[in-house]
Amino acid sequence: MLKTKEPDALPAAVADQIAALALTPGRPLLIVDADEVLFYFMRGLERFLESRKLYFDWQSYALHGNIRRRLDDSVVLAEELHLLLQRFFADATEDMEPVDGAAAALERLRDRMQVVVLSNVPALARQARERALARHGMPYPLIANSGSKGPAVSALLRRVPGPAIFIDDIPHNHTSVARLAPEVHRLHFVADHRLAALLGPAPDCHHRVASWAEIHDHVSALLVGT
Missing domain, CATH: 3.40.50.1000 (HAD superfamily/HAD-like)
Structure with a gap:
């Protein structure tokens, strides 16, 4: 994705x-x-986001703009999103269904x-x-x-x-x-x-x-x- x-x-x-x-x-x-x-991919990503008090907003197909913080619904910006996805792949790739x-x-x-x-x-x-x-x-x-x-x-x-x-x-x-x-x-x-x-x-x-x-x-x- x-x-x-x-x-x-x-x-x-x-x-x-x-x-x-x-x-x-x-x-x-x-x-x-x-x-x-x-x-x-998305099932694994949602579990990963939840563990970090984040969520996917489901407003579009794109990752950018749809990953938000539960605390205030603010969007995770591009630079932070890149690092977040690198961590997701490092931690969760082997556990995807x-x-x-x-x-x-x-x-x-x-x-x-x-x-x-x-x-x-x-x-x-x-x-x-x-x-x-x-x-x-x-x-x-x-x-x-x-x-x-x-x-x-x-x-x-x-x-x-x-x-x-x-x-x-x-x-x-x-x-x-x-x-x-x-x-x-x-x-x-x-x-x-x-x-x-x-x-x-x-x-x-x-x-x-x-x-x-x-x-x-x-x-x-x-x-x-x-």
Whole structure:
């Protein structure tokens, strides 16, 4: 869910992670986000905020402007919010709840696809995210991305030309991928129904989905004939 800037250049640290992946040329690729796709980001964030006498106001999809102090309802400003989110990822990444049906759907799809998790998790929490993925039955390669996701998806396609599907909750990530890797099929999914209600389908997605059961069926239909 965390918003990021949109550089066109692929960060060197991300390029190194992609180069190190063991990928099979020609095998369909599923590129899947983590926060609000594989893990319930907002549920974890709300628990974290409550422990600090803060709350999420639910006035929009954005984090900035919606995190407030219970004492006086004042908004947590940008600089403090950045530090707060870094602490959240450091403390709570490994404890986020898995999204219903995600592990089971990916397990069924992995017979026909290779799965890569592309997450904007901070580098300090990468190992915690890997442990959480493994513990919840999703031991797939993780790329700790920085910035919007078009550059990373484009780089993955250079490694694995062929059919690819991208799943993410952030609309501007769909726009970035549409611009830099337009051949990728883009699914917009927001696991938390409260968040999903705050925005419509991403303008540059191909399809909006509401559950992992729907994702499984949609992706399976796309794989017919590949």
